[in-house]
Amino acid sequence: MQPDTLSYDTLDSRPLPKWLIDQKSGLTTVQPEKIEMREDTSLKISFIVTAIVILLTISILTVYLLRKNKDQVS
C-alpha cells in the first residue's frame, strides 16, 4: 500500500492514516440495519382475524345444527 503522507506544513496538518479516516467515517464497519418507526397494526389485525374466525365458526355450526335439526324433524 502506498503511504498516506502528502506534503504538509506542521505536524497538526499532517494527514491522518487512511485506516483511521475510514474508521471515523464508518466506511470499514458493517452498517447496522436502519430501524424505522412504523405504526403497529398487529393488534388490530389480530382482533379482526379472531373475530372472523369466531363468526365463521358460529356460522358453520349454526348451519350444521339447523340442517341436523331439520333432518331429525322430517
Next chain:
Amino acid sequence: MKPNYIKIILLAGLISLACTTRVSEWVLLNSLPNQYTLIYFHNSQLDENIKKQNLAVVDGIKTANIQFKSVVRKDIEEPYYGLYYEDRLFSKYKTADEMKDLTSSPLREKIARELMAGKLCVMLYLKTDDKEKDEKGLTVIRNAIGSSPFGNIISLVELSRNSKEESHFASLLLNVEDDLRDIKEPMVFGIFGRFKALEPLLGRGISEGNLNLMIDYLTAECSCLIKDDLPGTDILFTNNWVNPQTALLNKIIDDNPFLGY
C-alpha cells in the same frame, strides 16, 4: 442429494463463516505477508568471495518474507545492498555484516508469539527517548487499553527508536510511511495478522479516541472492503505462521454479542 448441491451448501457455509470473522483473525489466517526484496547492486563481475558472502546472506534470510537479487548497475561507484518493500527503498547496507539479524530480533519474536497466542494485536510504542513526551503518550495508551473491553487481549510493548539491539526493527517501523524518520514524536503502531503494522498514531494523534478506533478496526467484522484494501506494512520477519491459537477475541464477542459492532 447430488454432489453439486452438497458442494454449493458447503461453499455457502464457508462464505457465511468468512463474513463473520473479525479483521484481526482473518488477516492472521489468510493474508500472506508481502515480500521484501534485497538487491545486491554491483558494477563489475562478482568474485568468489562475494558470491560466497551472498550465498550466506541468502541462507540467513531464506525463512523470511524476502527474496534476494543481484543487479548490475554501471552508474554506482561501490557495491551495496538495497532493501526494498514493493517499490520503496527502505535501507541501504554497505556490507553483509550490517544486515546481521535483519529478519529477526528478540522483540519481533516476542510480538510474533503474542500474535500466535491469539491476541487481538500488539500495540508497539516507539519512543523518542524524550522522557516527558514518552510518558504522556504511554499514559494515554495504558488508559485506552485499560478501559477497553478488549484490553486483556492487547499487548503493549515499548521500543526506543534509537535502540541498538532492535535497530533493524525500528528502521522497518520508521519506513511504514516515508516521513516518519523526520518526525521526532512518539508513535503507536498497531501490529496484527502476520506482523502487519498499521500506519501509526503519533504525537497528539495518540488519543484514547483514536486508539479505540484502532481497536474497533481490528475487532470489526471483516468486510470485502477491508480485505481488498488492507492498510499497513508487513514487517520483515522469519516465521511460518502455522497453527495459530484460536483468536481470544471470539470468546469475548460470544460472551458479549453487542461488542465489536
